[in-house]
Amino acid sequence: MSSIRYPKMYQLFGAYLNEDSDLWGDTLPEIIFCYKRDCPRESHLELIREINSFISEHPEDLDTAFEIDYGPDFSPKLWGYTTTSFLEELKRLLS
Template identity: 45%
Template structure:
């Protein structure tokens, strides 16, 4: 999978059982980052940048295609772009 770490973050923490890890995006990212290495966090940030670059003209559709079965950022008040930007911001602050 091209976006392995990003898929692990979204699929592992932003799923139907998300409340096991937390109730906010910040809490879920913190839970993921606390179990990862700095290399994993950096790889996830790089994958966010790569995903946005790879799908610049159709980010929402690409997000839906890649992660829509697991998560919908609109349910959390975000677009695909604003959600990815928030993930990146939070990961970099860990």
């Protein structure tokens, strides 16, 4: 995972959306609720900025870029999302 370029994404995927995610909830909204509860509002906004930046940096290869950076540790498909729909849902839940 790219912890240097996207530290908030790294934090979310590494701490909340990992193999122990059931500690936070059973659904993505439940887990994001816990993230929002535990982290200051500025962190939510920074995470949204990181997601937007990641999307804009990979307009033609978003799936591949996401898998390279996060695939070994996290896959949106396991949650029933495509890469695009997952990132858009994260932004919606964080807003």
